[in-house]
Amino acid sequence: MDFNGSDTVPGPRTEDQLPHTAQAAVKIVIAGGFGVGKTTMVGSVSEIRPLTTEETMTQAGIGVDDNFGSPTKTATTVAMDFGRIRITDQLVLYLFGTPGQERFWFLWNGLFEGALGAVVLVDTRRLEVSFDVMGRLEERGVPFVVAVNTFPDAPRYPLPDLRAALDLAEDIPIVECDVRRRASSRDVLLTLMRFLHALAQSGALT
Numbered sequence: 001m002d003f004n005g006s007d008t009v010p011g012p013r014t015e016d017q018l019p020h021t022a023q024a025a026v027k028i029v030i031a032g033g034f035g036v037g038k039t040t041m042v043g044s045v046s047e048i049r050p051l052t053t054e055e056t057m058t059q060a061g062i063g064v065d066d067n068f069g070s071p072t073k074t075a076t077t078v079a080m081d082f083g084r085i086r087i088t089d090q091l092v093l094y095l096f097g098t099p100g101q102e103r104f105w106f107l108w109n110g111l112f113e114g115a116l117g118a119v120v121l122v123d124t125r126r127l128e129v130s131f132d133v134m135g136r137l138e139e140r141g142v143p144f145v146v147a148v149n150t151f152p153d154a155p156r157y158p159l160p161d162l163r164a165a166l167d168l169a170e171d172i173p174i175v176e177c178d179v180r181r182r183a184s185s186r187d188v189l190l191t192l193m194r195f196l197h198a199l200a201q202s203g204a205l206t
Contacts, residue, residue, distance in 0.1 A: 023090040023091070024090060024091050024092070025091075025092045025093075026091065026092070026093050026094070026116045026117075027093075027094050027096065027114050027115045027116060028093050028094065028095050028096070028115060028116065028117055028118065028119065028189065028192065029095075029096050029097075029098060029111055029112060029115045029117075029118040029119070030042055030081070030095055030096065030097040030098065030118070030119050030121065031097075031098045031119070031120050031121070031133050031137065031144075032098070032120055032121035032122065032123075032129075032130065032133055033123070033126060033129030033130065033133065034129070035123070036121040036122065036123045036126075036129075036149055037121050037123075037179040037180075038081060038097040038098065038121055039081050039097055040179045040180060041097070041119075041121065041149075041179035041185045041188075042081040042082070042083040042095050042097045043081070043083070044179060044180055044181065044182045044185050045083065045085050045095070045182050045185035045186055045189065046083025046084055046085055046095060047083075047084060047085050047086060048083060048084050050081060050082060050083040051080075051081065051082040051083070052081050052082075080096050080097055080098065080099065080111055081095070081096070081097030082094070082095065082096055082097070083097075085186070085189065087189065087190070087193060091193075093189060093193075096111050096115070098111050112136070112137070112140045112142055115142050116142075116143075116196060117142065117143045117144060117145075117192050117193075117195070118137055118142050118144040118145075118192075119144065119145055119146075119147050119188055119189070119192055120133050120134055120137070120144050120145070120146045120147070121147050121149050121179070122146055122147065122148045122149065122162075122166070123149060123151060123154060124148060124151075124154045124155050124156070124162070125151070125153075125154050127162075127165055127166060130146075130166060131166075131167075134146075134166070143195065143196060143199055143205065144172070144192075145172065145173040145174070145175065145188070145191050145192045145195055146166065146172065146173070146174040146175070147174075147175055147176075147177045147179075147188045147191075148162060148174065148175070148177065149177060149178070149179050150176055150177065150178050159174055159175075159176070162174060172195075173191050173192075173195050175187070175188060175191050
């Protein structure tokens with residue numbers, strides 16, 4: 001019984017219901033190190049109220065959690081973020097944001113399971129944390145694109161220089177974005193979908 005005295009269980013909000021035109025759903029992972037903007041990206045682009053598992057950072061994390069570049073950040077994702085966006089009336093993407101703190105990385109394998117592709121968010125102040133993220137995706141055989149989140153105080157580099165610094169293959173797309181902006185986050189996802197389509201056309205995506 002709900003709080004109104006009714007025996008019925010309330011269903012999802014109208015705006016959260018899956019469109020009746022949807023014919024295909026794809027799981028996409030938003031991955032990256034701590035504080036690169038994964039939760040922000042899922043929240044900015046999701047057409048439903050995103051599910052987050054953020055917890056307040058405490059003194060116990062000092063010396064364990066690295067918040068370099070995000071000194072004012074007071075919360076961290078401990079399991080995942082979840083959102084949904086329609087790319088077309090027929091195609092729906094389910095978005096799963098990974099936890100960024102290294103002590104929660106054991107959850108990544110479960111989140112990567114069944115994913116068609118991934119977005120690796122990068123902060124130019126901490127490029128080194130991206131290597132393990134990309135390495136894990138490569139080990140799992142999950143195709144990915146790289147999105148450089150343009151923080152106001154982060155250095156800007158030409159994309160060819162970033163490609164070289166990240167040791168990215170020429171065929172892997174790399175784009176700049178501002179994950180606070182819905183249109184920018186959506187463009188990243190469209191880049192990923194075009195990349196996956198190209199892989200499928202070439203027979204590289206099975």
